[in-house]
Structures are given as C-alpha cells and as structure tokens.
Amino acid sequence: xxxxxxxxxxxxxxxxxxxxxxxxxxxxxxxxxxxxxxxxxxxxxxxxxxxxxxxxxxxxxxxxxxxxxxxxxxxxxxxxxxxxxxxxxxxxxxxxxxxxxxxxxxxxxxxxxxxxxxxxxxxxxxxxxxxxxxxxxxxxxxxxxxxxxxxxxxxxxxxxxxxxxxxxxxxxxxxxxxxxxxxxxxxxxxxxxxxxxxxxxxxxx
Amino acid sequence: xxxxxxxxxxxxxxxxxxxxxxxxxxxxxxxxxxxxxxxxxxxxxxxxxxxxxxxxxxxxxxxxxxxxxxxxxxxxxxxxxxxxxxxxxxxxxxxxxxxxxxxxxxxxxxxx
Amino acid sequence: xxxxxxxxxxxxxxxxxxxxxxxxxxxxxxxxxxxxxxxxxxxxxxxxxxxxxxxxxxxxxxxxxxxxxxxxxxxxxxxxxxxxxxxxxxxxxxxxxxxxxxxxxxxxxxxxxxxxxxxxxxxxxxxxxxxxxxxxxxxxxxxxxxxxxxxxxxxxxxxxxxxxxxxxxxxxxxxxxxxxxxxxxxxxxxxxxxxxxxxxxxxxxxxxxxxxxxxxxxxxxxxxxxxxxxxxxxxxxxxxxxxxxxxxxxxxxxxxxxxxxxxxxxxxxxxxxxxxxxxxxxxxxxxxxxxxxxxxxxxxxxxxxxxxxxxxxxxxxxxxxxxxxxxxxxxxxxxxxxxxxxxxxxxxxxxxxxxxxxxxxxxxxxxxxxxxxxxxxxxxxxxxxxxxxxxxxxxxxxxxxxxxxxxxxxxxxxxxxxxxxxxxxxxxxxxxxxxxxxxxxxxxxxxxxxxxxxxxxxxxxxxxxxxxxxxxxxxxxxxxxxxxxxxxxxxxxxxxxxxxxxxxxxxxxxxxxxxxxxxxxxxxxxxxxxxxxxxxxxxxxxxxxxxxxxxxxxxxxxxxxxxxxxxxxxxxxxxxxxxxxxxxxxxxxxxxxxxxxxxxxxxxxxxxxxxxxxxxxx
Numbered sequence: 001x002x003x004x005x006x007x008x009x010x011x012x013x014x015x016x017x018x019x020x021x022x023x024x025x026x027x028x029x030x031x032x033x034x035x036x037x038x039x040x041x042x043x044x045x046x047x048x049x050x051x052x053x054x055x056x057x058x059x060x061x062x063x064x065x066x067x068x069x070x071x072x073x074x075x076x077x078x079x080x081x082x083x084x085x086x087x088x089x090x091x092x093x094x095x096x097x098x099x100x101x102x103x104x105x106x107x108x109x110x111x112x113x114x115x116x117x118x119x120x121x122x123x124x125x126x127x128x129x130x131x132x133x134x135x136x137x138x139x140x141x142x143x144x145x146x147x148x149x150x151x152x153x154x155x156x157x158x159x160x161x162x163x164x165x166x167x168x169x170x171x172x173x174x175x176x177x178x179x180x181x182x183x184x185x186x187x188x189x190x191x192x193x194x195x196x197x198x199x200x201x202x203x204x205x
Numbered sequence: 206x207x208x209x210x211x212x213x214x215x216x217x218x219x220x221x222x223x224x225x226x227x228x229x230x231x232x233x234x235x236x237x238x239x240x241x242x243x244x245x246x247x248x249x250x251x252x253x254x255x256x257x258x259x260x261x262x263x264x265x266x267x268x269x270x271x272x273x274x275x276x277x278x279x280x281x282x283x284x285x286x287x288x289x290x291x292x293x294x295x296x297x298x299x300x301x302x303x304x305x306x307x308x309x310x311x312x313x314x315x316x317x
Numbered sequence: 318x319x320x321x322x323x324x325x326x327x328x329x330x331x332x333x334x335x336x337x338x339x340x341x342x343x344x345x346x347x348x349x350x351x352x353x354x355x356x357x358x359x360x361x362x363x364x365x366x367x368x369x370x371x372x373x374x375x376x377x378x379x380x381x382x383x384x385x386x387x388x389x390x391x392x393x394x395x396x397x398x399x400x401x402x403x404x405x406x407x408x409x410x411x412x413x414x415x416x417x418x419x420x421x422x423x424x425x426x427x428x429x430x431x432x433x434x435x436x437x438x439x440x441x442x443x444x445x446x447x448x449x450x451x452x453x454x455x456x457x458x459x460x461x462x463x464x465x466x467x468x469x470x471x472x473x474x475x476x477x478x479x480x481x482x483x484x485x486x487x488x489x490x491x492x493x494x495x496x497x498x499x500x501x502x503x504x505x506x507x508x509x510x511x512x513x514x515x516x517x518x519x520x521x522x523x524x525x526x527x528x529x530x531x532x533x534x535x536x537x538x539x540x541x542x543x544x545x546x547x548x549x550x551x552x553x554x555x556x557x558x559x560x561x562x563x564x565x566x567x568x569x570x571x572x573x574x575x576x577x578x579x580x581x582x583x584x585x586x587x588x589x590x591x592x593x594x595x596x597x598x599x600x601x602x603x604x605x606x607x608x609x610x611x612x613x614x615x616x617x618x619x620x621x622x623x624x625x626x627x628x629x630x631x632x633x634x635x636x637x638x639x640x641x642x643x644x645x646x647x648x649x650x651x652x653x654x655x656x657x658x659x660x661x662x663x664x665x666x667x668x669x670x671x672x673x674x675x676x677x678x679x680x681x682x683x684x685x686x687x688x689x690x691x692x693x694x695x696x697x698x699x700x701x702x703x704x705x706x707x708x709x710x711x712x713x714x715x716x717x718x719x720x721x722x723x724x725x726x727x728x729x730x731x732x733x734x735x736x737x738x739x740x741x742x743x744x745x746x747x748x749x750x751x752x753x754x755x756x757x758x759x760x761x762x763x764x765x766x767x768x769x770x771x772x773x774x775x776x777x778x779x780x781x782x783x784x785x786x787x788x789x790x791x792x793x794x795x796x797x798x799x800x801x802x803x804x805x806x807x808x809x810x811x812x813x814x815x816x817x818x819x820x821x822x823x824x825x826x827x828x829x830x831x832x833x834x835x836x837x838x839x840x841x842x843x844x845x846x847x848x849x850x851x852x853x854x855x856x857x858x859x860x861x862x863x864x865x866x867x868x869x870x871x872x873x874x875x876x877x878x879x880x881x882x883x884x885x886x887x888x889x890x891x892x893x894x895x896x897x898x899x900x901x902x903x904x905x906x907x908x909x910x911x912x913x914x915x916x917x918x919x920x921x922x923x924x925x926x927x928x929x930x931x932x933x934x935x
Contacts, residue, residue: 007220008215008216019492044311047308065249091224131540134548296487
C-alpha cells in the first residue's frame with residue numbers, strides 16, 4: 001500500500017476507491033444513524049426535565065444570547081472550513097487540506113473553551129451544577145456529551161494531521177480524513193438542535 | 206483491501222474538468238453556509254424579539270429553521286445529494302424515525 | 318508470508334485472532350459458559366420454589382439470583398451465541414472472505430466477554446445486582462450494595478461490543494456479497510442477521526443512555542430519577558423498553574432465520590414464500606420499534622396510549638403468523654428427514670406459537686392488568702425465548718457444527734438431549750400459565766401453602782431438572798464428538814442449498830479459494846440441479862489478502878474492565894485511588910486506540926501457490 005499518487009492518478013472519489021474505503025464510508029454513516037438515536041434519547045430526557053429546576057435558576061435567567069451566538073458561529077464556520085479541506089483533498093492538494101483542517105481544529109478548540117467558560121460561569125454565578133436539579137443533570141449531560149464529542153473530534157483530526165503530515169495523500173488515509181470530516185459535520189448538526197432546543201427555547205421560556 | 210481499483214491516468218483536460226466541478230460544488234457549499242448563517246440569525250432574532258410575536262409561533266418557527274439547517278448540512282456539507290448515498294440515507298432516515306418516535310414519547314408520555 | 322508456515326500457540330492464536338470463524342468459536346464457548354451459569358441460577362430459583370415457605374434461597378439473595386438469571390441468559394448467553402452463528406455463517410453464506418471489519422469484530426467479542434466477567438464478579442464483591450434484569454430506576458437507585466453498579470457498567474461495556482458487531486454485519490452484508498448475490502437471493506438466515514443488525518444499531522443507543530443516566534444518578538449524584546429534585550423514573554422505563562422490545566426481536570429473528578435454513582434443507586424443498594418471508598422479517602423489525610410501552614400498560618400512561626400500543630403489538634403477530642404458515646408449507650410435500658436440527662425446528666413451531674398466542678393475550682391492555690407481574694407473563698416470555706431462541710440455538714449448533722468444527726454431533730445423544738429438554742421445557746413453563754392465572758406473583762421468593770400453588774410449582778421445578786440433565790447430555794455430546802466423531806464432508810448433511818456447504822468442513826482460513834458466482838436463490842442448490850454441483854468461480858485464482866491478527870482488541874477491553882472498577886468505587890471523585898484506576902484503565906484503552914490509528918495495518922497475503930497446497934484443513 002505504498003502507491004504514490006499524482007494529481008493525474010489520484011482517483012475521483014478517493015475515499016471510496018478501495019473496498020476498505022467503501023466499508024468505512026458506509027459503516028460511518030450507519031454509526032451516525034445510531035448516534036442520532038443516542039442524542040435523541042438525551043434530547044428527550046432534557047425536554048422532559050427542562051422545567052424541573054428544583055427552585056434554582058431557570059434557563060431564561062441564565063442563558064446569554066451573545067455567548068451562544070458566538071459559539072454557534074465558531075462551530076458552523078469550522079464545519080465550512082472542513083468542507084474546504086475535503087475540497088482540497090479531492091484536488092490532491094495535500095498542504096491546503098492540512099491548512100484548512102488546522103483552522104477547523106482551532107475554531108473547534110475556541111468553541112470548547114467558550115463552553116468551559118460558560119459552564120464555570122453557571123456553576124459560580126447560579127450554583128447551577130449537574131447535581132443541583134433534574135434540569136441541571138439533563139442540561140450538563142446533553143450539552144456535555146456534545147462537548148465530549150467535539151473534544152474527541154479535535155483529537156481525531158489532530159492525530160490524523162500529525163500522522164499524515166509528512167506522507168501526502170493516498171488511498172489509505174483519504175477515507176480516514178473524509179470520515180473525520182463527516183463526524184465533524186454531524187457534531188455541528190447536533191449543535192444546531194442544541195442551540196435551538198436548549199438555549200433558544202430556554203430563553204423563550 | 207487497499208488496492209486501488211482505479212488506475213486510470215487522467216490527462217490535463219480531465220483534470221481541469223474535475224477541478225471545475227469541484228469548484229462549482231464548493232460554491233454551492235459557500236451559498237449553503239451563507240444561508241445557514243442567515244437562518245441562525247433569524248432564529249436568534251425570533252427569540253430576542255419574542256415579545257413582539259405570538260408565543261405559539263416562535264418555538265415551531267425556530268424548530269423549522271433548525272430542520273432546514275439540518276437539510277443543508279446533510280445534503281450539501283455531508284454530500285448526501287451526491288450519488289452513492291442511497292444506503293446511507295436510508296439508514297440515517299431510519300435512525301431519524303426512531304429518534305422522532307423517542308422525542309414524541311418524551312414530550313407526551315412522561316409526567317408526574 | 319504464507320499462513321501454512323506460521324503456527325501460533327493456541328492461546329495466543331485465539332487471543333489475537335480477527336478471523337470470523339475463530340471469533341465464532343470464542344462467542345460459542347463464552348456464550349455456552351454463561352448459559353451454564355444462567356442455567357444454574359434457574360435451577361436455584363426452581364429449587365427454592367419447589368415447595369411453599371422454602372428457605373433454600375430467600376430475600377435479597379433470591380433477588381440477586383433472579384436478576385442474574387435474566388441478565389445472564391439474555392445478554393451473556395443468548396446474544397453471544399446468536400453472534401456465534403452470525404460470525405460462523407454469514408460471511409460464508411454471502412461468499413465473502415471475512416466481515417467488513419475483522420479487527421472491530423474481535424473488539425466486539427472481547428468487550429462483550431469482559432463486560433460479562435465484570436458483571437459476574439459482583440457475586441464475589443459484595444453482591445450481585447438485585448433489581449431485576451430491567452433494573453427500574455426507583456428500586457435500582459436505592460440498592461445498597463454495588464450490585465447494580467456492576468450491572469450498569471458491565472452491560473455498558475458489553476453493549477458497546479454488541480453495537481460494534483451490529484454495524485459490522487450491516488456493512489458486511491451490504492457491501493461484501495459475492496457477484497450475482499442480489500438482496501433477494503440471500504439465504505433467509507442472512508436476511509434475519511441483516512434486519513437484526515439494524516435493530517441493534519437503533520436500539521442499543523437508547524439502552525446506553527438509560528444505563529448511563531442511572532449510573533450518573535448512583536455514582537455521581539445527579540437527579541434524573543430523583544423526584545425530590547424534579548427527576549422522573551418513567552424516563553428510565555421508556556429508555557429501557559425502547560431498547561428492550563427491539564431486543565427480544567434481536568433475539569428471536571436470527572432463530573427464525575436458522576429455522577428458515579434448516580427446514581428447507583431437511584424437507585428437501587425450497588423455502589415456501591421466500592419474498593413474503595423477507596417482507597415479514599423487515600416488517601417485524603420495523604414494528605418492533607412501535608410497541609415498547611406494552612411493558613408499561615399498568616404505569617398510568619392512559620387509555621389512548623395503551624390502546625395504540627396494544628393494537629401495534631397485536632399487529633406484529635401478523636407477519637409472524639405468515640412465517641409460521643410458510644414453514645409449515647415448506648414441509649408439506651417435502652421429503653422430511655428427522656435429524657436433530659430438524660427435530661428442534663419442528664418442535665419450535667407449536668412451542669413458539671403457544672408463546673405467541675399468550676403474547677396476544679398480554680397485548681390486550683385491560684387483560685394485562687391481571688397478567689402483569691404474574692407468572693402468566695413469565696410463562697409467556699419463556700415460551701417465546703426458550704421455545705424460539707433456545708430451540709433455534711440448539712438447532713443451529715447441530716446444523717452448523719460440522720462447518721465450524723469438521724464433525725457432526727452424535728445424533729443419538731442429540732436426540733436424547735432434545736427429548737429431555739423438550740419434555741422438561743413444557744413441564745416447567747406450561748404449568749406456569751395456570752400458576753399466574755391463579756394469582757402467583759413473579760419475582761417473589763416464596764409462596765404460602767394451601768393456595769393451590771404447591772403442585773404446579775413442584776411440577777415446574779421437576780421440569781427444570783430435566784432441562785439441566787439435557788444440557789449435561791449435550792456437553793457429553795460435545796466432548797464425545799471431539800474425541801470420536803467422524804470427519805464431515807464440505808456438504809456435511811448432503812442436502813446443502815446455500816454457499817457455506819460448497820466449501821470444506823471446517824472452512825479453510827480464507828473461506829473461498831475463489832469467490833463464487835451466484836446464479837440464483839439457494840446458490841448451491843441451483844448448481845446441483847442445473848450444473849455440476851460445484852460453484853463457478855467469479856475471479857481467477859490469485860493471492861488472497863488477509864487481515865493481520867492483533868492483541869489490541871483484548872488490551873482495549875481489559876482497559877475498560879480496569880476503568881470500570883475505578884468508576885464504581887470513585888465515591889463522587891473523592892476516592893483518589895479509584896479515580897487513578899479509572900484514569901489508568903481509560904489510558905490503556907485510548908492508548909490502544911491511538912496505537913491502532915497510528916500504526917499502519919495493511920494485512921498480509923496468502924500466496925496462490927499455497928492455496929492449492931493447503932487442501933481441506935485450515
């Protein structure tokens with residue numbers, strides 16, 4: 001599997017050009033189907049418990065639109081930058097792909113840091129913790145699970161970049177990059193529903 | 206497992222053609238992104254100006270906007286509109302079906 | 318590097334194998350072992366209940382045995398043995414050389430195994446879980462020992478393994494079928510594996526969350542199910558049964574598939590109504606997600622909800638009934654040979670139907686107010702699980718034993734096992750319908766004398782001993798066959814219709830020297846009737862690419878095993894040693910994942926010269 005490629009010989013859809021690639025592509029979409037049910041269970045739990053504040057602060061009191069908007073913009077933009085990375089991968093432009101993947105990671109990191117700041121703010125200002133009420137448990141579990149997924153995604157993309165930085169694109173690593181970017185989009189999809197259902201609906205009251 | 210089944214050597218014309226196609230697709234992705242930003246702004250605006258709107262309108266509206274964003278992400282960013290995605294789409298929609306059933310349940314069949 | 322040249326020590330071979338055939342044997346042995354454990358637990362229950370006011374096993378100890386019997390049998394015995402047949406048979410039936418992800422396949426096994434061992438260590442570490450196999454949030458939250466924590470963590474680990482297996486088989490069946498093998502030419506067993514894997518994919522995430530929330534409440538003090546802080550225990554019930562109902566179809570559909578392969582083979586007649594069987598399987602899978610609240614009729618969901626779920630539950634009987642008629646019509650006019658697998662298959666039909674009709678009785682929500690939590694329900698589900706799934710596992714074991722091990726199990730001993738088990742099964746569970754109707758509640762460790770329950774319970778317990786005896790005879794059969802059994806041919810029973818019978822028994826390491834070309838349904842039968850009885854190859858003889866074995870799946874699983882101990886004793890992060898253990902375990906697991914990602918793995922090749930030389934044995 002040490003085949004060296006050029007722009008002329010790199011296949012059209014490199015992520016699906018091998019049997020391994022086709023299997024990984026399909027299996028990852030299947031996994032996303034399962035993850036949809038996983039997050040739906042967490043969303044359901046949140047929806048059932050969102051008003052059970054046990055006398056503590058409610059969503060409307062705590063959530064700040066500015067913070068959520070910035071976080072959303074960071075993640076949404078990172079989704080676009082990962083699309084750019086895949087665009088360059090298809091064009092066999094290894095260095096540009098790496099650049100855009102790097103920007104994706106930085107934006108994702110910004111998102112995570114903002115979220116950590118947000119959680120600490122709630123815990124200090126409102127004593128709103130994962131144990132303080134059913135609302136707290138369901139909020140931190142849902143949003144925290146999403147955050148954990150973001151964290152895993154960052155580790156994943158970074159590892160891919162470090163491992164493949166020196167050896168260019170081939171049919172062994174192309175499926176890996178493609179799937180990592182699919183994962184990254186999925187995380188953004190989940191965030192769309194989190195900011196809508198948790199934050200925006202919370203602020204509506 | 207890792208052998209390339211495609212050993213076609215492309216010439217410059219083909220390469221230019223494929224690059225143009227990729228560039229066109231990238232343009233579509235950018236448009237999608239712009240639309241998603243607008244949808245996000247609309248959702249936030251709906252909530253910030255919630256007092257000027259019927260409360261029964263705001264929540265379904267922002268949910269609808271979220272679903273539209275989901276469609277853009279799935280079909281454009283995740284390439285579901287391209288060929289070779291019928292099986293992935295089938296399984297993803299099956300997952301969505303189970304997810305919707307679950308959500309409906311939690312909204313209606315749980316109370317104290 | 319030829320596979321003939323390297324001969325690994327047996328233990329290392331099995332610890333590092335990614336070969337689906339060896340993984341199948343691992344699943345069979347582990348599942349078989351846990352079947353014996355669950356069987357012992359059943360015997361203890363029946364010994365306690367053989368007479369009223371018995372003192373053999375009482376109180377919380379009884380609750381532990383009861384909980385573990387159900388949990389072990391469903392998660393650690395039935396499911397792994399089903400996976401054993403998935404692994405042993407499906408790649409062969411679709412003309413593939415392995416599953417889509419051999420490494421992941423191994424990981425799935427070791428995760429299951431480690432989860433099962435972890436769960437059973439609870440017996441020695443303060444007590445097994447005692448809140449029933451359903452571990453409802455209210456009771457489970459307040460269970461004093463760590464038993465429930467063993468349940469939550471053990472099943473969580475095993476569950477990841479199962480989910481991985483589900484994804485693996487879906488990808489395998491979708492992507493790796495031999496040329497000419499369209500979906501509507503797949504053997505019915507492969508179809509049931511396909512639908513079952515889809516059920517696994519969508520049902521297990523709900524269980525994952527349910528277990529996680531309960532674990533958070535118990536180990537980290539969250540408030541999901543704590544009413545005083547706004548929690549609601551119905552959430553757990555919904556999550557559990559949204560998983561739990563598809564789970565029973567995950568158990569029974571493969572059994573249906575096994576019977577659908579065996580009955581045509583030993584009736585020398587093709588499966589009647591193949592398309593309707595496929596359609597019925599898919600419909601059962603789909604409807605299986607719409608009926609879970611029939612386990613919650615008495616929870617106060619209200620008449621409308623109850624009515625919807627009652628009707629949906631009854632609807633599932635329709636495609637199931639279609640299958641029953643198709644099996645009967647397959648046998649009608651056929652040349653029936655009563656081998657042991659065929660005996661199990663024929664006995665399955667009335668036994669499962671009995672379970673099915675009591676299922677319809679339970680589905681009538683008003684009637685269920687009487688049946689719920691009584692022995693009537695216990696009788697119902699044992700009829701469908703034992704009469705369906707366990708009969709299927711016995712049938713499949715006999716049928717595919719030659720393909721897995723190269724020898725046919727002894728028929729005389731097989732028939733003895735069958736008759737002892739069949740008689741014992743009906744003795745134990747038929748009478749339980751009446752015990753339930755007479756008011757005996759389930760999950761109670763005793764009953765009072767003079768209530769008309771004595772004789773029934775005695776009969777029920779005697780039946781259990783018959784089943785225990787039957788199992789011992791089966792074990793003797795396994796050992797006897799290993800020592801004295803005759804070598805089996807590739808088409809071991811002489812009536813093979815499907816691709817697995819076109820290769821030697823046991824299958825060679827690479828399965829097919831050349832991937833076959835499939836010309837129709839019952840691919841091998843088509844060649845027997847219209848060709849020379851051999852499959853036509855779809856590719857020239859060439860080097861065969863094989864996956865490398867690896868110790869990493871085992872290491873990853875052990876890492877989670879270690880982490881689980883840390884999680885259990887962490888005392889809301891105050892026990893620093895436990896937190897250290899947790900971090901160590903996670904480090905081992907994620908470190909292995911990192912190694913797996915970093916180190917390239919391109920497999921190795923079996924050279925074409927060695928294929929011709931290798932002959933029959935792997």
